[in-house]
């Protein structure tokens with residue numbers, strides 16, 4: 001990020017902020033200062049208390065102790081409307097949009113102080129003016145559920161700008177974006193800064209911290225442990241160490257590549273759109289053997305989700321075959337696929353990975369209820385379930401007050417760890433992992449990658465969908481590149497070059513597959 005364009009005017013000051021939840025001290029006397037025109041990156045391990053601190057700034061939680069000053073004045077913030085009235089708005093990890101309403105309707109929804117709703121034409125004109133000013137391309141008449149994740153995020157940003165936000169809080173804004181969309185977001189933020197706005201953003205991506213921020217503040221176990229200017233940090237390693245309190249391995253140990261029997265095979269898979277006009281999966285074929293990791297590279301939205309949903313029985317294929325351990329299981333139910341030994345870490349953790357209202361313990365053990373390990377003649381042995389859940393909580397360092405806590409109360413990264421723990425533990429030979437390190441801190445990301453390699457070294461077959469080339473090059477044995485529903489190439493990782501993968505991802509060239 002360019003030099004901080006700040007006049008040292010303090011726009012946010014949080015003083016000795018504390019917040020308890022049952023069994024957790026989520027924030028412990030945290031101080032935070034944000035200047036006009038500054039981008040502050042808030043870092044910390046999963047569950048360190050970053051979202052909690054920001055949720056207090058926007059009135060979603062009330063602090064148990066401490067004060068918040070906005071533009072020098074003591075602020076009483078009881079709701080997001082109160083914070084918005086002070087010019088502070090937040091974009092959450094899970095967007096807060098109504099799917100079947102239009103962009104324009106969402107933007108004015110819930111606006112405080114509107115005695116009468118202005119004419120739609122006026123609202124749309126203002127949206128268009130703001131979109132042009134900030135380079136945020138959106139169409140006011142479009143229905144939210146028809147938009148990509150990146151477009152939905154732009155609507156969230158516009159919602160805040162429309163309400164006159166001067167201070168923007170972004171909770172892991174790039175976790176769900178493609179690299180191109182993340183670059184666009186960077187430009188939007190720069191534009192906002194040039195107008196004197198300020199931002200706090202939470203991220204786990206170290207290179208983004210270096211690129212996007214002026215200041216870095218690190219939380220560890222609810223406490224603020226360091227604040228420094230980004231340009232004083234020499235190595236990304238130092239940043240990781242500040243967060244986790246130890247060095248992170250940026251290269252991983254792996255056993256020799258010894259592929260075994262074919263465990264999963266896709267033969268000429270095709271999935272058509274509902275109207276049948278286009279193929280979202282277009283003649284996909286591959287073999288995945290035990291003892292190997294096949295990475296799937298590609299910009300999100302090029303068929304990766306449909307492919308993994310077809311392989312796990314969640315989506316019907318129009319033609320082609322799915323062979324698992326020698327058996328044709330094309331279009332079988334998810335339960336039949338699970339029973340054949342397939343584990344699945346889904347992309348959408350909230351909707352498909354966990355049952356939010358159920359406890360951490362039950363979410364961890366739900367796939368094993370029917371097994372002898374945890375039940376006897378259809379009766380679940382609760383004592384064994386507890387021991388089993390404790391074992392996984394400790395092995396995967398899931399931060400939770402207890403195994404009885406509802407999963408929905410865990411931090412985003414710890415929900416992801418819960419899914420990983422369950423799926424890796426129950427893996428019967430084939431693991432399909434879709435963006436498994438999304439939302440995880442550097443330490444946990446390292447652990448996930450090591451776990452995937454461990455599965456492979458144990459002889460299991462791993463299919464890894466990732467948007468991060470660096471991750472694929474570090475973990476996979478072969479990399480298939482997807483573009484518009486097709487495999488553009490399947491490369492041996494030893495001969496894969498970043499530039500070539502980039503071109504394949506953009507659909508520029510194709511090798512014989």
Ligand SMILES: Nc1ncnc2c1ncn2[C@@H]1O[C@H](COP(=O)(O)OP(=O)(O)OP(=O)(O)O)[C@@H](O)[C@H]1O
Nearest residue numbers: 021026046047048049050051052409410411412413
């Ligand atoms: N509503 C809640 N009820 C109970 N506990 C909560 C609640 N919200 C947060 N916590 C707990 O507070 C702690 C801090 O969580 P928080 O979401 O702030 O972490 P985070 O640093 O944002 O993590 P991540 O990087 O995983 O998103 C966690 O232990 C979490 O389980």
